[in-house]
Amino acid sequence: MSRSIPAQFTVEQRQFMTAVTTSRRHLFLRATAGAGKTTTLTEAAWHLEERGVYFAYNRHAVSDLQPRLPARVRALTLHAHGFRLLQQHLGSPLQILDEKGRLVASTVIPDRTQLHAPAARAWTIAREEGLHVPTPEQAKWLADRAQWPAAPDELVDLIPVFHQVGADLWSDAGAADFTDLLWLPVTLGYGMGSLALALVDEAQDLTPLRQRYVLHLLGLNGVSASPGRLIFVGDSDQSIYTWAGADPMALSRLKERVDALELPLSVSFRCPREVVRYARAHSSFIRPAPRAETGTVEHVSAETATYERGDVVLCRTNAPLIRLALELMSRNLSVAVTGRDLAQRLRDGVTEAFPPSFENDAVTDLVRAYLEPVAAPLKVRVSTGDQGARRALTELLDVGRCLRYLAWVVSRRTGVGTQADALTLLGQLCREDAEADVLLASVHRAKGKEWPRVTVLYPELMPLSQGDEAEERAVQFVAVTRAQRVLRFAYGKEAWAAQQLVMPGVLPAAEAEVAPEVPAWAEGLDSALPEPSPVRAVSLPPSSSGGRSILPPLPVGGPTVATVTDPRAEWPLFGGGTPMPLGLVRERLAALAEEDRTLLRTWAVDGLTLLQGVEAPYVAVHEAHLALFERAARQARLAIPAMFGTGVPVCVFEGPLLRVRLARKVRLSERVLRVALGDLELRFDRLSGELLDGAEPLAPFIRPAELGRLQAS
Known part of the structure; x- marks a missing residue:
C-alpha cells in the first residue's frame, strides 16, 4: 500500500509496522501505559487490505476510534458485535433482558428467593469463565466470586440447569442478557470464521469467553480452512481484572494459542519522568519519552x-x-x-x-x-x-x-x-x-x-x-x-x-549509543539469506565498550543497592547502571533459566548463582543486557519455521523476527558441527548448538532438540 509510516513513529512502532506489512503472522504488541498503542494499532489498520473489526474495550473508545480508521475496518465492542450477530439470527428487534439471570434462577429454584441474586451472578460468571459443568473446586471459587451464601457444591448441579434454561429462553422467546451476546454465538456457532481481521485492544482484560469469541469469529478454533488474522495489544503489567473474570494468563495463552509474534512498545508519552520513576517500582518495562517533562x-x-x-x-x-x-x-x-x-x-x-x-x-x-x-x-x-x-x-x-x-x-x-x-x-x-x-x-x-x-x-x-x-x-x-x-x-x-511513604523505582540509565563491531559470523550473511525486513536489529555491545556504569541518584532515604561482582567478560548482568528490585531480577532470571537454548539458560543460571547471599532490596544491573537476552528468548519461542525442504535447521534473527533456515551439513565431528548457509559456512558447538566464533544472544544457533536428532542419525 502507498501510505507511509508516520515520521514521528519510534523505532519500536516502526518494528511493529514492519511486522504488520511484511508478515502474515498473528501479532501481539505489548504496550505500556501511555505508549501510543491506539495510534499504533489504528495506523496498522490503514496498512492492511483486509476488511475487519477493531475491538475496543468500551463504547466510549469506539466513538473516538471510528473516525481514525479506514472504512473497511469497523470499531465495535465485542458485545456490540455479538448484538448484531444475535439480531441477524433472531429476525426481529432484539431486546436485552437485564434480569434474565434472576428469571433463570426463579425458574430453577423458585422457592429460594434469597438466592436469586447470587444465583444470577454465579451463572454470569460461569458463562464468562466457560464453565459448563463446574467441578467442586470450581464451584467453591464460583461461590466466592458470586457471594453465594449456600453450599458451594450446589452450584455443580445448578449451573448446567441454568445453561439449559437460559438456552431455552433464547430459542423460545429470543431472551438474551449482556453475557449472552457472546455466549450464544460461541455455543450456537453464529458467525464462526466470519472475520478476516481482528484488531483487539486491552487484550490482557479478556475473560475466557471473550477470548473464545474472538477466536471463534476468526475461525481459529481449528475448523476453518482459511482463518483470519489476529493482532492484539495488551500489557500483563496492567492486568487488573482477574477478580472480574479476566484470565490472568490471557496474553500468554493467546500468544501460545495462535503462535503470535510479540513486539514491544515500552516508551510512555503520557507520564512525565517522575511519574515513570514511581511506576517503575511496579514494572521495569515502562520508560520515559526522551523529551518527557x-x-x-x-x-x-x-x-x-x-x-x-x-x-x-x-x-x-x-x-x-x-x-x-x-x-x-x-x-x-x-x-x-x-x-x-x-x-x-x-x-x-x-x-x-x-x-x-x-x-x-x-x-x-x-x-x-x-x-x-x-x-x-x-x-x-x-x-x-x-x-x-x-x-x-x-x-x-x-x-x-x-x-x-x-x-x-x-x-x-x-x-x-x-x-x-x-x-x-x-x-x-x-x-x-x-x-x-x-x-x-x-x-x-x-x-x-x-x-x-x-x-x-x-x-x-x-x-x-x-x-x-x-x-x-x-x-x-x-x-x-x-x-x-x-x-x-x-x-x-x-x-x-509514621512517614510510611510510597517508594519510587529507578529510571533506566541512559546508555551511550556505540556502534558494535560486526561479529565474524555475520560477515557475508546478507548474501546468504533472502531479503530481510527493512528494520534490522544489532546486538548491544558489552558495557566495556562504552555503556554508562554510574548508578543514577536514588531518592533520599531510598533503598540499599547491592553491587555484585560479575566475572563474565562479555554480557555481564551485574555492576551496571540500573538499580533493580532484587526479587524482580530473580524472577526474570528464573524465567530465562527455563529456556531450551543453552546460551540463555546458562547465562541466567550463572546470574542466579551470583545472587546467592545478596540481601539488599536492590541490585545494580546492566538492564540492556537482561532485556536483550529476554528478547532473544521471546523471538526464539515465536520462530517462523522453514516450510519446505531438508537440511540442518538454523535459527537466524532478522530484525523483530526469527526464522528457521535450512543449512547444508558439511561436517559433524566430536565437538563441531559445520554447516553451509548459502555461501556462508558456520561452525556450531555440537553439544550446545551455539556458534564457536561469536556466540551471543542474537547470533544464529541450533536448537538442542535438532542437535539430538542429528547425533542420533
Whole structure:
C-alpha cells in the first residue's frame, strides 16, 4: 500500500509496522501505559487490505476510534458485535433482558428467593469463565466470586440447569442478557470464521469467553480452512481484572494459542519522568519519552489535602471514595463516583438492608444483619487460611462500609432516615458526570484513562494482603500511570505519622549509543539469506565498550543497592547502571533459566548463582543486557519455521523476527558441527548448538532438540 509510516513513529512502532506489512503472522504488541498503542494499532489498520473489526474495550473508545480508521475496518465492542450477530439470527428487534439471570434462577429454584441474586451472578460468571459443568473446586471459587451464601457444591448441579434454561429462553422467546451476546454465538456457532481481521485492544482484560469469541469469529478454533488474522495489544503489567473474570494468563495463552509474534512498545508519552520513576517500582518495562517533562510527585496527608475543579481521586477500595465524596459535597463541590457496577451493588444493598424508615442508631445493626448470611461462611473459611474467601470477605465489608456512610448521612440530622433518601443520595454520588468538579473512582474504573492531576487516596491500602501478588502490582502500576502532570499520594493518619511513604523505582540509565563491531559470523550473511525486513536489529555491545556504569541518584532515604561482582567478560548482568528490585531480577532470571537454548539458560543460571547471599532490596544491573537476552528468548519461542525442504535447521534473527533456515551439513565431528548457509559456512558447538566464533544472544544457533536428532542419525 502507498501510505507511509508516520515520521514521528519510534523505532519500536516502526518494528511493529514492519511486522504488520511484511508478515502474515498473528501479532501481539505489548504496550505500556501511555505508549501510543491506539495510534499504533489504528495506523496498522490503514496498512492492511483486509476488511475487519477493531475491538475496543468500551463504547466510549469506539466513538473516538471510528473516525481514525479506514472504512473497511469497523470499531465495535465485542458485545456490540455479538448484538448484531444475535439480531441477524433472531429476525426481529432484539431486546436485552437485564434480569434474565434472576428469571433463570426463579425458574430453577423458585422457592429460594434469597438466592436469586447470587444465583444470577454465579451463572454470569460461569458463562464468562466457560464453565459448563463446574467441578467442586470450581464451584467453591464460583461461590466466592458470586457471594453465594449456600453450599458451594450446589452450584455443580445448578449451573448446567441454568445453561439449559437460559438456552431455552433464547430459542423460545429470543431472551438474551449482556453475557449472552457472546455466549450464544460461541455455543450456537453464529458467525464462526466470519472475520478476516481482528484488531483487539486491552487484550490482557479478556475473560475466557471473550477470548473464545474472538477466536471463534476468526475461525481459529481449528475448523476453518482459511482463518483470519489476529493482532492484539495488551500489557500483563496492567492486568487488573482477574477478580472480574479476566484470565490472568490471557496474553500468554493467546500468544501460545495462535503462535503470535510479540513486539514491544515500552516508551510512555503520557507520564512525565517522575511519574515513570514511581511506576517503575511496579514494572521495569515502562520508560520515559526522551523529551518527557519532569512532572511532579507530592506526598500529603489525606486529612489536610485540598481538592479543586479538575481533580481526580483514585483508591483501591470504594468506601474511602464514598466518604470523601460526601465530605466534598458538604463543601459545595460537585462530585461523581464513577462505576455502574458499584452503583448497582449499592442500590441492591440499600433496598435489601434498610426498611422504608430506619433510625440512625440502628444503621450498624441493619448492615451487619444484611451482610451476615454471606459473611459468616466466609469467616469460617478465612479461619482455615482460604485466601479466596479472605478477598471475598474484604470486598463484602467494603460494600458494608459504603452502605453505613450513606445511611448515616441521611439519618444524621433528625435521627431517622428513609430508604428513598439513601437511594437519592446514592444517585447524587454515583453517576457518570465528566463535568463534576471532582471525579472519584476505584483504580479499576480508572483503567484506560488519564488526567492532568491525580490523587491516590490511602496508597497504604495497596497491595491488598489477600490479593494476588501479580494483580496487586498491576493495580499499583495502573494507579500511578493515570497522571499526566501531577501525581499526589494522600496518606491516612497512621501512615502519614509514621512517614510510611510510597517508594519510587529507578529510571533506566541512559546508555551511550556505540556502534558494535560486526561479529565474524555475520560477515557475508546478507548474501546468504533472502531479503530481510527493512528494520534490522544489532546486538548491544558489552558495557566495556562504552555503556554508562554510574548508578543514577536514588531518592533520599531510598533503598540499599547491592553491587555484585560479575566475572563474565562479555554480557555481564551485574555492576551496571540500573538499580533493580532484587526479587524482580530473580524472577526474570528464573524465567530465562527455563529456556531450551543453552546460551540463555546458562547465562541466567550463572546470574542466579551470583545472587546467592545478596540481601539488599536492590541490585545494580546492566538492564540492556537482561532485556536483550529476554528478547532473544521471546523471538526464539515465536520462530517462523522453514516450510519446505531438508537440511540442518538454523535459527537466524532478522530484525523483530526469527526464522528457521535450512543449512547444508558439511561436517559433524566430536565437538563441531559445520554447516553451509548459502555461501556462508558456520561452525556450531555440537553439544550446545551455539556458534564457536561469536556466540551471543542474537547470533544464529541450533536448537538442542535438532542437535539430538542429528547425533542420533
